[in-house]
Amino acid sequence: MTRDQSEARAIIVLDIGKTNVKLALIDAAGNQLTERRRANTVLRDGPYPHHDTEGIWNWMLDTIRDFAATTPVRAIVPVTHGATAALVDDAGLVLPVLDYEFEPPAAQREDYIAQRPAYDTTYSPSLPAGLNLGRQLAWLAWAYPADFARTKHILMYPQYWAWRLSGVAAGEVTSLGCHTDLWQPSRQQYSQLVERMGWNPLMPPLRNAWDALGPLRPDLIERTGLPADCQVVCGIHDSNASLLRHLDAKGSHAAPPAVLSTGTWVIAALPGGPLDDLREASDMLANCSALGQPVPCIRFMGGREFGALAGTDAAPCSVADLQQIIDQDSYALPAFAEAGGPFAGRTGSVVGPALPTDAERTALATLYCVLMSDWCLTALGSAGDIVIEGSFTNNPHFAPLLAALRRGQQVTVTDDASGTTCGGWMLAHWGTAPSTRSHTAEPIALQGWPQYRERWLAQLL
Incomplete structure (x- = not known):
């Protein structure tokens, strides 16, 4: 297949907003062919309120199979809301993906405030609940030390889905720079919090949002019916996706x-x-x-x-x-x-x-x-x-x-x-x-x- 033939194929955008999850099938000219939606449900079972990642996963793969039956697809692009990360090892999640509207204990907040970097280095305001992703991670490390110690990668939410699809772990700046306390936008590097907490080894290599991380995992090719050369794109934070065209x-x-x-x-x-x-x-x-x-x-x-x-x-x-x-x-x-x-x-x-x-x-x-x-x-x-x-x-x-x-x-x-x-x-x-x-x-x-x-x-x- 020539490059022109490849690029003439459709793509799938996985768009996870705080309220809804959407899969959109888009042709090479940018026209949306079809879309499907489901609620982005927060589950209340388990240790804390968390996202229904398995529900999304199974719905997504079933929907992709339907899409693949209608038109050739060359790439999948994950786009998600911010303030969300996944802690994974080689087998998968080591802890459920925490909902950012969960409020960690007040005692932990005081300790975290003493650790977080100054506003004029991160331009990340101090926010309630888990809207500062650094606070979520610090609380998980404090409340579940044995599970946290098993973590191999801290993945921003778009890159979690890219990892599940491709098996390749990556970091990306739009989610890292979304009021997380983890990133210095002016310097384009991690903040002091990452070093203080010892998280540097858990941060995967940085990639561009538009980089192809690799093809779909072989088992997923069989399950979805997508072509073997279908690529998984690194992905992006949702409001930054909206900003791209400008x-x-x-x-x-x-x-x-x-x-x-x-x-x-x-x-x-x-x-x-x-x-x-x-x-x-x-x-x-x-x-x-x-x-x-x-x-x-x-x-x-x-x-x-x-x-x-x-x-x-x-x-x-x-x-x-x-x-x-x-x-x-x-x-x-x-x-x-x-x-x-x-x-x-x-x-x-x-x-x-x-x-x-x-x-x-x-x-x-x-x-x-x-x-x-x-x-x-x-x-x-x-x-x-x-x-x-x-x-x-x-x-x-x-x-x-x-x-x-x-x-x-x-x-x-x-x-x-x-x-x-x-x-x-x-x-x-x-x-x-x-x-x-x-x-x-x-x-x-x-x-x-x-x-x-x-x-x-x-x-x-």
């Missing part, structure tokens, strides 16, 4: 857009922006791009907060519903999720007249997520173009509302409700730009909307 070959941009990657988390990133203005107290951080550069970021748990306000089965809302919320001075004040964000520690509240209809509650949730996104963009110093990716692109009011607040900044919306899928495709076709379709959001004409924002901001003081 980086040029040198990892910079002439006038870098701010990128809003939306889903369970809403992450505002400013490629090429300065690090000096990052504030730990506001949950601001420097992620690390696939090309190794630090990227100023700020985030909040927007998808979960939207669900808390609107309900899990949110009803559609109209422009009239939005106007009604503004006119009657109803406000949602942060925060409605406990897992970090610039207003972590504050209890969310709804003030103003009651909201009797589902549509009004959706309208309030939409206004809240726009105002929080606007706040985050201002905190980052965003002054240029803004690109919105991810699940909020399905909300017809989100981008126009944001555009009405960010006058002088062009707000565009991608055609891809999952920028992670596009990023995964790019890793398998490294050096090839995707055919990107987007549209410019026209500012929505709501009376009193900027003034509503000012009243909302005043209530945050």
Whole structure:
């Protein structure tokens, strides 16, 4: 088979978000042929809340077999949420994969804080629960010393799946640089915590996110029906996958857009922006791009907060519903999720007249997520173009509302409700730009909307 014939085959992206797991089959031109989803269930049996890795594994292999029966596949690319790692030996997991929303004992937290590096070396803010991956690892080593001692590799979550598929252990900077306390983005090296804890020997060789680690394991070829030359790509952290299409070959941009990657988390990133203005107290951080550069970021748990306000089965809302919320001075004040964000520690509240209809509650949730996104963009110093990716692109009011607040900044919306899928495709076709379709959001004409924002901001003081 020639190289051209190989690259004409489809790829599979394994996209593990905090809420859902998705497998997408994408052709050589970047068109999604089909996808399947399942819930990303956290199991409560065993020693602590942990991810259902075996459930995902068996579902994934069965789904891949179905995909392979429809079209030739040349590569599998894992993309996952951050703040998650797997401890493995040659036989597999030595401990279940800890859910980052689990809160280790307070006594361990005090000891860990004394060990963690300074913020201005890692740009990793001190976060609740296990959102600092270093804290998870330190707690596992403290609580389960015999199991931890069996560890051969500490694998970031995308690379855990790549290892299970290929048998090759690798490290990669986007997951290492995702508020883990393990990485120094400016120096592109491990932090002092890794040395202090004696974890250097457990960190596998660093590879590029787009590197092919090798072919699928022979037993998996038989089980899935994939071709023997199907390659497993190293993989990437999900919000960095969304960022990929906005980086040029040198990892910079002439006038870098701010990128809003939306889903369970809403992450505002400013490629090429300065690090000096990052504030730990506001949950601001420097992620690390696939090309190794630090990227100023700020985030909040927007998808979960939207669900808390609107309900899990949110009803559609109209422009009239939005106007009604503004006119009657109803406000949602942060925060409605406990897992970090610039207003972590504050209890969310709804003030103003009651909201009797589902549509009004959706309208309030939409206004809240726009105002929080606007706040985050201002905190980052965003002054240029803004690109919105991810699940909020399905909300017809989100981008126009944001555009009405960010006058002088062009707000565009991608055609891809999952920028992670596009990023995964790019890793398998490294050096090839995707055919990107987007549209410019026209500012929505709501009376009193900027003034509503000012009243909302005043209530945050």
